[in-house]
Amino acid sequence: MERRDRRFGWMLSAPGLLLLGAVVLFPIVWAGLTSFFDYTLLMPGYDSFVGIGNYRMAAGQGEFLHSAWITLLFVVAVVAIQFVIGMVVALALNDARRGKSVYYLILLCPLLINPVVVGLMWRMILHPTLGIVNWLLGTVGIAPVNWLGAPDMAFWTVVLVDIWHQVSFMVVLLLAGLSALPTEPYEAARCDGATAFQRFWHITLPLMRPVIIVTLLIRMIFAIKTYDIIYIMTRGGPGVATDLISYFIYRRAFVSLDLGQACAMAVMLLVVIAGMTAMLWRAMRQVGE
Amino acid sequence: MASIELRSVSRIFGAGAQAIRAVDRIDLRVEDGEFMIFLGPSGCGKSTTLRMIAGLEPVSEGELLIDGVRVNDIDPAERDLAIVFQNYALYPHMSVRKNMAFGLKLRGMAEAEIGSRIARVAETLGVEALLDRRPAQLSGGQRQRVALGRALVREPRAFLLDEPLSNLDAKLRSVMRTELIKLHRTLGTTMIHVTHDQVEAMTMGTRICIMRGGEIVQVGRPQDVYREPVDTFVAGFLATPPMNLLPARLDVADGALRLRIEGQEIALPLASRPGWARHAGRDVILGLRPEDLHEAPVGAATAALDCTIETVEALGPETILTLRLGRDGTELAARLPPEGDWRIGAALRLHADTSKLHLFDPETTRSIPGN
Numbered sequence: 001m002e003r004r005d006r007r008f009g010w011m012l013s014a015p016g017l018l019l020l021g022a023v024v025l026f027p028i029v030w031a032g033l034t035s036f037f038d039y040t041l042l043m044p045g046y047d048s049f050v051g052i053g054n055y056r057m058a059a060g061q062g063e064f065l066h067s068a069w070i071t072l073l074f075v076v077a078v079v080a081i082q083f084v085i086g087m088v089v090a091l092a093l094n095d096a097r098r099g100k101s102v103y104y105l106i107l108l109c110p111l112l113i114n115p116v117v118v119g120l121m122w123r124m125i126l127h128p129t130l131g132i133v134n135w136l137l138g139t140v141g142i143a144p145v146n147w148l149g150a151p152d153m154a155f156w157t158v159v160l161v162d163i164w165h166q167v168s169f170m171v172v173l174l175l176a177g178l179s180a181l182p183t184e185p186y187e188a189a190r191c192d193g194a195t196a197f198q199r200f201w202h203i204t205l206p207l208m209r210p211v212i213i214v215t216l217l218i219r220m221i222f223a224i225k226t227y228d229i230i231y232i233m234t235r236g237g238p239g240v241a242t243d244l245i246s247y248f249i250y251r252r253a254f255v256s257l258d259l260g261q262a263c264a265m266a267v268m269l270l271v272v273i274a275g276m277t278a279m280l281w282r283a284m285r286q287v288g289e
Numbered sequence: 290m291a292s293i294e295l296r297s298v299s300r301i302f303g304a305g306a307q308a309i310r311a312v313d314r315i316d317l318r319v320e321d322g323e324f325m326i327f328l329g330p331s332g333c334g335k336s337t338t339l340r341m342i343a344g345l346e347p348v349s350e351g352e353l354l355i356d357g358v359r360v361n362d363i364d365p366a367e368r369d370l371a372i373v374f375q376n377y378a379l380y381p382h383m384s385v386r387k388n389m390a391f392g393l394k395l396r397g398m399a400e401a402e403i404g405s406r407i408a409r410v411a412e413t414l415g416v417e418a419l420l421d422r423r424p425a426q427l428s429g430g431q432r433q434r435v436a437l438g439r440a441l442v443r444e445p446r447a448f449l450l451d452e453p454l455s456n457l458d459a460k461l462r463s464v465m466r467t468e469l470i471k472l473h474r475t476l477g478t479t480m481i482h483v484t485h486d487q488v489e490a491m492t493m494g495t496r497i498c499i500m501r502g503g504e505i506v507q508v509g510r511p512q513d514v515y516r517e518p519v520d521t522f523v524a525g526f527l528a529t530p531p532m533n534l535l536p537a538r539l540d541v542a543d544g545a546l547r548l549r550i551e552g553q554e555i556a557l558p559l560a561s562r563p564g565w566a567r568h569a570g571r572d573v574i575l576g577l578r579p580e581d582l583h584e585a586p587v588g589a590a591t592a593a594l595d596c597t598i599e600t601v602e603a604l605g606p607e608t609i610l611t612l613r614l615g616r617d618g619t620e621l622a623a624r625l626p627p628e629g630d631w632r633i634g635a636a637l638r639l640h641a642d643t644s645k646l647h648l649f650d651p652e653t654t655r656s657i658p659g660n
Contacts (some may be wrong), residue, residue, distance in 0.1 A: 184378030187345050188439075192392030193366030202391070206382040 028270070035264035041257035054264035064265060066240060067248035070155070074244055075223040077159045078166070079216060085163070086170030086215075091200075093171070094178040107168040115165065119232025122161045123148070151241035154234055158242050161229060166222070170215060177211030178204070210286045217280040221273055245269055291356050291370075291446035291479050293319040293342060298351035300337050300503075311337045313503040314351065319447075319481060324473045326494035326511075327483045330526070334503040335483045336451055342481065343372045343449050355446065366395075371440035375452040377432045379424040385435050386420040389442045403442075410441045413472075430461045441472075447479035454489065462486075466493060487527050491515065499523050521574060521654040524647065530579050530609060530622035532647070537575040539568050539648070548575055548646075551618040555592035557643045562659035565648055573657065576647030579609070582623040582639045591640040596621070601631045612637065 035055070038048040058064050093103055110118070125131050126147035134144040147157045181204070189199050205212075227246035230236060236243035236251065243251075249269065253262035300312040312334040319325045327335035340346040341353060344365030353361050360368055380388050386407060393403045411417045414434045424432055433453060440448055450469075454462045470493055473480050484490055490497050491511045498508045499522075507519045518524035524532040538549045546565055548555045555575075559566060583591070596612035599620070610623045610631060623639055631637070648657040 182378075184374050184376060185380050188372070188374065188378040188380070189391070190345065191343060191365045191370070191372050192443075193395045194391075198395065203380065209382075 031263040031266050031270075034260055035267050037260050039260040039263070041254075041259055044259070050260070054261045055268065058261055058265045058268065063240070063243075064248065067243050067245050070240070070243055071224060071245040074155070074159060074162075074226065074242075075220055077156075078162045078223050079219050081159070082163050082167045082170045082219060083212075083216060085167050086174050089167075089171045090174035090178055091204075093175055104172075107171055109168075110165050111168045111172075113165070115228035116232055118161065118165045119229045122157075122164075123233050126157060148234055149238055151238050154238055154241050158229060158233060161233065162223070162226065165229070166219065170219060173215040173218070174208070174211065177208050177215075181207050210283060213283040213286075214280060217276055217283060221276050221280070224269070224273060224276075292321045293447060293479065293481070294352075294354040294357075295338070295342075296352040296354070298338070298341065298353055299349050300334070300341055300346055301349040310503050312341070315500075315503075315505050317498060317505060317508065319479060322477050322479055324470075324480045324482065324493060324495045326490045326497045327481065327500060328485065328487065328490040328497050328526075329500035329506075330485060333500040335485075335500050337503075338500070339372075339449050339451055339481060339483050343370055344368050345372075369443075369446045370449055371443045371445040371447075372449040372451060373436050373440050373453045375455055377424070377436040377453075377456075379432060379436060379439070381424050384421050384423055385416065385427070385438075388424070388435060389439050392439070392443050406442045406444075407438075410438045413441070414438050414468075429456055429458075430465070433457060433461075433465060437469075437472075445478070447481065450480065450482040452483050452485070455484070455486070462489075469493060487529070491527070499526065517656070518576070518647070519656050521576070521649050524576050524649070524656075528578070530611075530624070533575075533577045533579065533582075533621040534649070535575045535577065535614065535619050535621065536651070537573050539565060539571060539573045541566050541569040548573070550575060550594070551614050553594055553615065555594070555641060555643060555646070557590070557592070557646070561590075561644070562646075562648075564658045564660045568648070568650070568657055572651055574649040574651050574654075576649060577621070577641055578645060579622040579624040581642040581645040582621075582625075583642065584625060584629070584637075584639065586640045587642055590643045592643050594639050594641055596623075596637050596639055598631050598633055598635050598637055601633060603627065610637070612639075 033046075036049060036051060037046050038050050038053075039046065089107070093100060096103065113121075126133055128134060128144055128146050128149060131147070133147070138144065146153060148154045185203050185207070186199055189203055194202060225246055226244055227250065230242055230244050230247045231250075234242040236247045245265070246269070249262050249265045252265060253259050256262075295315055295317045297314045297316060298312060299310055299314050302309045302311055315334075315338065327338060329335050337346055341348050344360070344363065348361045352359055355368060355370075380391065383391065389407045389410065390403050393406065407420070408417075411420055414437060416431065416434050416438060419427060419431055419435065424435070427435065433456070436453065454465050454469075457465060466489060469480075469482070473493075482489070482493060494511060496508060497511050497514050499506045499514065501522055507514055507523050509517075514523065515527055518527065518532070521534055525534060535550050540547045540549070541559060544559050545556045546559055546562060546569075548557075582594070586593075594614065596614055597616050598610055598612055600611040602609040602611075604627075606627060608625050608627050608629060608631070610625060612621055612623060613619070614621060648659075649655065650657055
């Protein structure tokens with residue numbers, strides 16, 4: 001009986017598994033294989049095996065290392081700022097007695113917009129001459145800002161746009177964690193004489209630790225893979241100021257046409273993300289316990 | 290130690306037409322060193338009252354005084370009361386030692402003093418071996434002790450206990466009941482204990498405050514409340530099985546009070562309850578405790594009631610019979626000695642101790658005084 005049930009289960013999941021194998025597993029295996037060959041789009045083929053040559057070349061390449069550094073800065077900036085904003089908003093919403101659903105709706109709006117649309121929208125809003133932001137600044141006598149044209153400014157502009165787009169994700173997850181916390185320890189702490197800040201520091205933060213870890217890891221994984229906003233808003237520029245790793249790999253593959261090296265870089269990125277996913281998995285199991 | 294006084298205190302949830310009075314203008318004074326029990330069914334307002342005293346719920350109306358000082362707007366921490374919650378409310382991420390030390394550290398107490406207080410209390414409660422464990426590693430009884438310990442180390446002016454025994458099994462509850470009584474005797478600190486368990490109420494408290502629908506129904510020493518319930522609610526709430534409440538008709542004839550209950554009659558001298566004569570010719574509710582029904586007449590003040598046995602519960606030291614008056618009349622219970630051969634469906638003549646009868650007015654449900 002149990003065997004028959006199991007066979008039936010496999011039958012039901014087979015189409016989905018086949019599809020997943022075709023669109024997920026096959027590209028990963030193919031990329032892994034290609035990363036060991038000198039495979040270019042000009043001369044596609046598996047004639048010249050280079051071993052870990054592509055990996056060694058990527059690791060020693062200044063552009064790649066710069067891209068990895070920019071990505072690290074980007075991830076730390078967006079995740080840290082989103083966490084602080086997300087926690088403050090979640091704490092405020094957790095205490096809100098009325099209109100919670102309205103706040104939720106407003107907060108979730110950016111998250112529902114496609115990243116490409118977000119990029120296009122903000123490119124228009126931040127346009128140096130036609131954008132509404134510079135016009136508003138002009139009305140109070142501030143000179144127009146070249147939001148996406150100056151290297152330092154472009155990086156922070158992209159960071160801010162990503163924060164605008166993704167912060168509600170952080171709010172929703174942290175709020176879910178906060179509303180699941182038991183109320184009694186807070187009441188006990190009030191009787192023990194803890195101030196609001198002491199309650200946050202000694203009760204909320206330790207109790208929220210597993211949720212915070214999960215939230216940060218999820219956001220970090222998504223931030224590392226950021227591609228669409230960069231493609232739409234800056235194309236990695238000006239210069240290489242916003243050349244995040246995903247966009248760099250894309251350029252290596254489809255501009256430089258060096259698929260072998262791009263695949264090696266993609267595998268390296270995959271290893272980093274897989275490592276973080278393993279940590280996420282462990283953290284989520286902790287939350288469950 | 291502290292006296293606690295509630296003057297016309299109310300707790301109102303919501304506003305306007307949807308306002309709910311969870312506690313409705315209650316007056317109560319808990320004396321210094323007293324062990325007061327708040328007893329009542331779920332939703333009667335006993336926990337809300339306790340939480341108002343603790344400062345965890347605002348007082349909507351009236352005045353709350355601790356040692357004669359109005360504390361309505363004073364923060365819970367400044368009231369210097371310790372509360373033990375029903376589900377213990379321990380800090381799950383802290384060890385037992387840190388749980389106990391938390392409140393003392395916040396008050397800026399020296400480490401040495403904190404250490405010695407924890408050691409003293411841990412020894413009293415027998416939790417020395419658990420000090421480095423976390424709440425998740427403790428059993429229900431151990432958690433309960435730690436929650437109590439956390440309150441004890443504070444050496445507060447009064448202890449507020451919000452159904453702390455209700456999550457324990459029957460045996461452990463009985464042990465902890467005794468320990469709390471001993472603790473109160475040793476410390477002499479004011480304690481207010483919320484419970485819906487009448488055994489706890491009867492055995493632990495110096496006084497019981499019985500609540501219903503946000504109001505205080507009766508306050509008194511356990512035996513006084515048991516012997517002289519002010520209405521049918523108190524009569525029916527205290528003890529298991531509760532007081533039998535039988536519809537009856539009261540008349541006075543030939544110098545005697547005659548209670549007719551479904552075709553049967555109980556007669557008692559008019560002089561024994563002159564106050565009842567004022568209700569002659571009216572319907573009343575007769576109250577009769579199960580232990581005041583006997584198999585044989587007890588002295589002169591007895592009256593026979595013919596019943597039919599419906600169930601027999603042999604509890605060991607006693608047997609509880611559920612009966613029907615006559616063949617299929619009102620249900621009543623009798624608490625009888627264990628040695629008896631009762632068969633379900635058999636007829637049984639019981640003798641009511643007429644000196645222990647109670648009468649209640651069916652309209653107001655209030656007790657009718659005998660004098």
